[in-house]
Amino acid sequence: MIYMVPAIVLVIPLYSVFSQLGLRNTLLGLLIVYPATTVPVALYMLQGYFRGLPPELEEAGLMDGLGRFGVIRKITLPLSLPALASVALYVFMIAWNEFLFAFMFLDDPGIFTLARGVVALDSSEVPRQNLMAGAVVATVPILMIFLWFERFLVQGLTAGSVKG
Amino acid sequence: MGQIELRQVRKAFGAVEVIKGVDLTIADNEFVIFVGPSGCGKSTLLRLISGLEEATDGAIVIDGEDVTGKPPAERELSMVFQSYALYPHKTVRENMGFALTVARMPKAEIAARVDRAADVLKLEALLDRRPKALSGGQRQRVAIGRAIVREPKAFLFDEPLSNLDAALRVEMRLEIAKLHRRLDATMVYVTHDQVEAMTLADKIVVLQAGRIEQVGAPIDLYMRPANLFVAQFIGSPKMNVADCQPAEGGLAFANGQAMSLPAADAAARKIGIRPEHINLAPPEESDVTGVIDVIEQLGSDTFVYVEVDKVGLFTVRLVGHVEMTEGEPAGLRFDRDHIHLFGADDRALAP
Ligand SMILES: Nc1ncnc2c1ncn2[C@@H]1O[C@H](COP(=O)(O)OP(=O)(O)O)[C@@H](O)[C@H]1O
Ligand SMILES: [Mg+2]
Numbered sequence: 001m002i003y004m005v006p007a008i009v010l011v012i013p014l015y016s017v018f019s020q021l022g023l024r025n026t027l028l029g030l031l032i033v034y035p036a037t038t039v040p041v042a043l044y045m046l047q048g049y050f051r052g053l054p055p056e057l058e059e060a061g062l063m064d065g066l067g068r069f070g071v072i073r074k075i076t077l078p079l080s081l082p083a084l085a086s087v088a089l090y091v092f093m094i095a096w097n098e099f100l101f102a103f104m105f106l107d108d109p110g111i112f113t114l115a116r117g118v119v120a121l122d123s124s125e126v127p128r129q130n131l132m133a134g135a136v137v138a139t140v141p142i143l144m145i146f147l148w149f150e151r152f153l154v155q156g157l158t159a160g161s162v163k164g
Numbered sequence: 165m166g167q168i169e170l171r172q173v174r175k176a177f178g179a180v181e182v183i184k185g186v187d188l189t190i191a192d193n194e195f196v197i198f199v200g201p202s203g204c205g206k207s208t209l210l211r212l213i214s215g216l217e218e219a220t221d222g223a224i225v226i227d228g229e230d231v232t233g234k235p236p237a238e239r240e241l242s243m244v245f246q247s248y249a250l251y252p253h254k255t256v257r258e259n260m261g262f263a264l265t266v267a268r269m270p271k272a273e274i275a276a277r278v279d280r281a282a283d284v285l286k287l288e289a290l291l292d293r294r295p296k297a298l299s300g301g302q303r304q305r306v307a308i309g310r311a312i313v314r315e316p317k318a319f320l321f322d323e324p325l326s327n328l329d330a331a332l333r334v335e336m337r338l339e340i341a342k343l344h345r346r347l348d349a350t351m352v353y354v355t356h357d358q359v360e361a362m363t364l365a366d367k368i369v370v371l372q373a374g375r376i377e378q379v380g381a382p383i384d385l386y387m388r389p390a391n392l393f394v395a396q397f398i399g400s401p402k403m404n405v406a407d408c409q410p411a412e413g414g415l416a417f418a419n420g421q422a423m424s425l426p427a428a429d430a431a432a433r434k435i436g437i438r439p440e441h442i443n444l445a446p447p448e449e450s451d452v453t454g455v456i457d458v459i460e461q462l463g464s465d466t467f468v469y470v471e472v473d474k475v476g477l478f479t480v481r482l483v484g485h486v487e488m489t490e491g492e493p494a495g496l497r498f499d500r501d502h503i504h505l506f507g508a509d510d511r512a513l514a515p
Contacts, residue, residue: 056249059216064263064314065237074266078253 007037011104018105025107033105034095041094042087049083050076085152093142114138165227166318166350167192168213173222175208182208184374185222190318190352190367195344197361198354199397200371206354209371210320213352215239226317242311246323248303250295256306257291263314281309284346285339301332308343318350325360333357340364358400362386370394392510395436401467403504404442404478408435419474423451423498429505429513436504439467439481443497450495454478459488470494 014033015024023029053076061071077084102116112120118134168190175183182205190196198206211217213224215236223232231239242263250259257278258265264274282288285305295303304324311319324340325333341364344351355361361368362382370377370385370393378390382398389395396402408415410432414424447453454472468480468488478496505513 054247054249056245056247057251059236060243060245060249060251060310062216062236063214063241063243064310065266067235067237070266075251 007100010037011100014101015104024105025111027111029105030098030101030113033101034098038091038094042091045087045090046080046083049080053079081152085149089146089149092145096142165192166316167227168318168350168352169223169225170209170213171223171225173209173212173224174220175205175212175217176220181220182374183212183219186374186376188369188376188379190350193348193350195351195353195364195366196369197365197367198352198369198371199356199358199361200377201397202356204371205374206356206371207322210243210322210352210354213318214241214243214320216243240314240317241320242314242316242318243320243322244304244307244311244324246326248295248307248327250303250306250310252295255292255294256287256298256309259295259306260309260313262310277313277315278309281312284312284343285309300328301336304328304336308340312343312347316349318352321351321353323354323356326355326357337363358398362398368398370397372397388512389436389504390512392434392436392506392512395504395506395512399438401439401479401481403436403438404476405434405436405506406472406475406478408432417452417472417475419452419472421452421475425500425503429507431507432505432513433508434506434510435498436506437478437498438502439479441499441502442478442480443499444468444480444482445495445497447493447495450497452478453493453495456488456490456492456494459490461485468494470496472496 018024018029023032057075057079058071061075062068066074097115098113099115099119102113103119106112106116109117109120115138118131118138121131121134170186170188173183173186174181186209198209200206208217212219215231215234215238219232223230225231226239226241251262254262260278260281261274264277278291279288282291285308287302287305287309290298290302290306295306298306304327307324321340325336328336337360340351340353344364353360353364365382367379368382368385369379372393377397378385378394380388385394385398389398392405396405406417408417410416410428410430411422413426414422415428415432415435416422452472452475454470454475456468457471457477458469460467460469463485464483466482466484466486466488468482468486470478470480472478480496507513
């Protein structure tokens with residue numbers, strides 16, 4: 001739901017609240033803002049996947065002697081790995097690339113996020129090509145994470161469980 | 165051991181009552197089959213026994229212990245789902261052994277039990293495959309294997325064969341019959357397939373709209389249905405039913421024809437006669453006369469549909485291949501030993 005309003009609408013009230021709470025120029029402030037904006041999106045994406053899992057699978061788990069939590073741990077979560085991996089990657093990307101909040105809240109160059117830091121280099125002394133190189137380097141971590149996560153993004157993990 | 169008792173069990177989803185007070189005793193080692201039209205509550209009743217649904221009222225007792233509020237894990241029952249519900253992220257071996265792993269049984273014991281079940285179901289060659297690499301019939305076998313390995317108090321089957329093609333269904337039906345004899349276990353089985361019900365069951369429970377209509381051995385239900393619903397539900401093609409009135413020495417039909425039946429109850433309002441208990445006869449020997457509407461040749465049987473004016477359509481089953489012509493008149497003679505009479509309330513009258 002938070003993505004139905006432009007982020008700039010949120011920045012202004014958050015700016016004044018965080019200023020009063022002393023959270024404005026801190027990483028803790030961003031640590032609060034980023035989950036608050038991304039968790040709803042993540043839940044929204046995951047609930048569709050959880051609902052799509054055949055209920056018989058969980059019932060089979062109950063019949064096999066698991067309790068409610070056992071079913072979630074041993075059946076629902078393993079089957080949801082691809083969805084969990086892609087949602088995690090997506091949410092990480094949102095936070096990693098986030099610029100607006102970092103730009104508005106952070107003043108101290110010592111705690112700049114990477115996106116914010118690259119922009120800070122934009123001045124007459126730093127050559128353009130170095131700036132572009134910075135932007136490219138900023139994408140590398142995401143690339144690495146994606147390559148590692150790819151193993152979880154197997155297609156059709158639930159294939160063959162129900163029906164013929 | 166595996167004796168199951170339902171006492172005045174009720175189940176409502178919101179305001180809708182789906183199971184309306186069911187009393188039933190399932191004896192140890194008995195093969196009980198629930199049949200009934202779609203939506204009558206067969207699956208719900210099975211799920212109440214399994215613990216996947218909680219009863220709104222009444223009690224469920226397994227081996228003398230009241231398990232009404234207990235979760236499935238504490239009931240020691242196995243269920244085979246219509247859709248198989250195999251764990252896709254586990255191999256066949258892991259699927260079959262999963263319940264034992266959950267119960268923390270030693271690995272060697274699990275392997276031994278899985279191997280024994282795989283031997284019974286001819287699954288040895290498939291143990292290391294994943295469910296998606298199996299055919300429909302093989303998946304069904306694995307699902308049954310998963311149920312066997314646990315050595316439960318009772319097996320619950322919810323239309324286990326309805327996703328298989330006709331040939332495989334016959335094969336698996338025989339296999340389930342053999343399995344029941346071999347395991348000597350209590351089995352509760354839901355189906356809407358007549359043949360499965362008649363061939364497998366020790367006891368059939370006919371359900372309609374959340375109530376039990378009749379309980380009995382398959383042949384008893386066929387020979388002595390308690391009411392019109394059971395009479396028409398058991399048997400295929402279904403029993404012919406016509407309105408009738410008691411008359412001097414027999415019954416009279418709406419078209420003015422009459423049949424002799426000295427023992428007929430004066431309360432009779434409907435007559436039921438199965439297709440296999442009607443014969444074609446010359447007009448002077450027949451009970452009603454009509455016109456042949458449609459003929460179906462099955463090779464082993466011939467079904468003749470005879471339209472009797474003002475009385476209705478009768479299905480006649482003749483053994484073997486019989487040559488006949490559509491549109492010709494036909495006389496029907498009812499076998500006096502197999503006539504069913506029903507009163508105004510649709511209850512069967514004593515013959
Ligand atoms: N979870 C549920 N919520 C609401 N209604 C249900 C639920 N499960 C079953 N029903 C209703 O209960 C009735 C009986 O269902 P079911 O036992 O599945 O029938 P059957 O297996 O005999 O075809 C149906 O009318 C169905 O719509
Ligand atoms: Mg059903």
